Amino acid sequence: MESPPAMRCILLLLAVLPETSSFCTFSAPAPPLSFPGAGRLLASKGGVRGVLSCADPRGYNGNAARGLQDGGGGNTGVSRRGLALMALSPLLLRPPPTWATGLAEKLKSRQSDALKKPLLPSIVVQPVKQVSYPEWLEGTWVAESRFAGYELPVKKLSKETLMKDTAIAGFQKLSVLTVPDMAASMRYPLRFVKNDNGKVVEDVAFNVASVVDNSLGYRAVQGVEYNPSKDAARVSVTFLPGKTRNAERIELFVNLAESQGSGGAFVTSQYFRQVTYSLSKEFGVARQEVGEYSHFWTYEQGDSPDQVRANLLTAAYLQPQDPLFFESPQMPVVVYSNEFRFKKLKPKA
Numbered sequence: 159m160e161s162p163p164a165m166r167c168i169l170l171l172l173a174v175l176p177e178t179s180s181f182c183t184f185s186a187p188a189p190p191l192s193f194p195g196a197g198r199l200l201a202s203k204g205g206v207r208g209v210l211s212c213a214d215p216r217g218y219n220g221n222a223a224r225g226l227q228d229g230g231g232g233n234t235g236v237s238r239r240g241l242a243l244m245a246l247s248p249l250l251l252r253p254p255p256t257w258a259t260g261l262a263e264k265l266k267s268r269q270s271d272a273l274k275k276p277l278l279p280s281i282v283v284q285p286v287k288q289v290s291y292p293e294w295l296e297g298t299w300v301a302e303s304r305f306a307g308y309e310l311p312v313k314k315l316s317k318e319t320l321m322k323d324t325a326i327a328g329f330q331k332l333s334v335l336t337v338p339d340m341a342a343s344m345r346y347p348l349r350f351v352k353n354d355n356g357k358v359v360e361d362v363a364f365n366v367a368s369v370v371d372n373s374l375g376y377r378a379v380q381g382v383e384y385n386p387s388k389d390a391a392r393v394s395v396t397f398l399p400g401k402t403r404n405a406e407r408i409e410l411f412v413n414l415a416e417s418q419g420s421g422g423a424f425v426t427s428q429y430f431r432q433v434t435y436s437l438s439k440e441f442g443v444a445r446q447e448v449g450e451y452s453h454f455w456t457y458e459q460g461d462s463p464d465q466v467r468a469n470l471l472t473a474a475y476l477q478p479q480d481p482l483f484f485e486s487p488q489m490p491v492v493v494y495s496n497e498f499r500f501k502k503l504k505p506k507a
Contacts, residue, residue, distance in 0.1 A: 260418045262425045265454060265471075270311035273452065273473040275488045276414050276429050286391040286412050290357040291350055292424050294459055295466065298349040299500040305341045306469075306495040312486045320491055323482060327432070327449035327474040328494055331373075332404040334451060334472060335366065335395065335432060338373035340494050346372035347503070359386070362393060370395070378402050409433045422459035427452060450475040452490075464502035471495055 265272065310317060320326065327333050328340045348365045350358050363382040371377050378401035383394040393410040410432050417426035434447045454471040473490035476483045482491075 261416050261427055262418050262420075262423075265425060265456065270309060270473075270490060270493055273311075273454065273471065273490050273493060275450065275452070275473075275475045275490070277488075286415050288353075288357075288359050288386045288390040289415050289417050289426050289428070290359060291417075291426075292419050292457075293358055294422070294463065295350045295424070295457065296352060296358045298347060298503045298505075299466070300345065300503060301348050301498055301500050302343070302345050303470075303496050303498045304343045306497045308495065309493045310491065311493060312489055312491050315482065315485055315491060319482070323480065325447060325449065325477065325480060326492060327451040328472060328492060330404060330447075332370070332402065332408065332434065333432070333447065333449050334474075335393075335408055335410050335430075336369055336453070337470070337472060337494075337496060338370050340472070340496075342373065344369070344373055348500075353386070362386075366393065366395060374402060376401070403437060405434050405436050407435045409435075424457045425455065426457075427454045448477055448479075450477060460499075464504075466500040466502075468498035468500065469495065470498065 310320065321329075324330055328337070332338050334340060346368045348368055349361045351361050353359050362384045366382045366384075367379040370379050378397050380396045380398045384392075391412045393408075393412075395405075395408040395410070397405055397407065399406075410430055412428050413431055414429040415427070417424065419425070429452045430450065432449045432451070434449070436445045436447070452473045452475075454473070456469045458467045460466055472494040474492045474494070475488075475490055476486055478487075
């Protein structure tokens with residue numbers, strides 16, 4: 159069944175900024191820092207085009223704009239034909255701080271082998287605890303992000319073959335919940351709060367609604383259910399009727415989480431299984447898409463306490479029902495990189 163325009167592949171095959179590069183200046187004007195309704199910023203109207211106009215030729219290829227098409231849902235995407243015409247470049251991973259062992263050492267290797275799908279027992283359910291973050295991340299922040307590149311680690315799977323597989327996480331809007339449009343630049347509020355145990359944790363309900371609504375450019379999220387005291391491994395998101403064809407409801411399951419911190423640096427990883435329910439062409443039958451991916455976050459304190467730099471690697475895996483599954487049952491077939499900078503909002507007097 160052919161995918162509708164709103165669900166076509168949005169992966170940008172672009173050159174990658176070196177790890178020492180700073181953020182390019184966004185061409186689109188920044189939205190005002192206001193919190194209407196549930197506390198969401200409006201997304202920059204520049205969208206993908208704002209990113210592609212970045213002047214650094216090592217970053218975003220302006221010629222790629224010719225491949226842009228209307229992606230529906232108030233956003234833009236890149237056609238598969240446009241992707242095929244763009245050059246492929248390897249992903250340059252920003253190495254995390256130097257630590258002797260653990261997650262940071264795994265990421266420091268800068269090898270996609272380190273991002274393999276974790277092997278979990280099929281019978282015993284592993285309890286997942288909510289990730290605790292360092293004290294310096296507490297507060298409300300304005301996050302700015304840009305797409306920084308990608309890598310296709312499985313060499314025997316050509317880019318042409320992968321581009322035909324729209325079930326891969328990140329190839330369709332909202333197929334990765336917290337990065338709804340993988341290639342788009344965004345500006346949105348997020349916050350980390352202290353829980354009843356005095357630990358700094360992510361405000362999941364607020365952050366999910368914020369990133370999705372700002373990615374689409376309007377309010378689409380009806381509600382986010384998350385109760386870490388009962389089940390820290392499940393997030394349920396419902397969408398307002400008719401606001402996006404890509405999803406009516408999303409169930410997100412965290413199957414594994416680990417973290418490590420030292421001084422002004424912190425790394426964390428989470429392995430997700432996402433089930434997306436949406437309308438199908440068959441009357442009375444809901445469309446269901448299942449995706450698996452991992453997020454690998456690196457946070458570093460900036461030059462002042464109100465600034466944080468971050469890098470997100472998203473490793474997308476194949477599902478067992480995918481025809482390509484046995485070509486890569488554990489290795490990620492695509493690894494995306496997104497760069498972030500956070501600016502803390504001062505509390506109102």
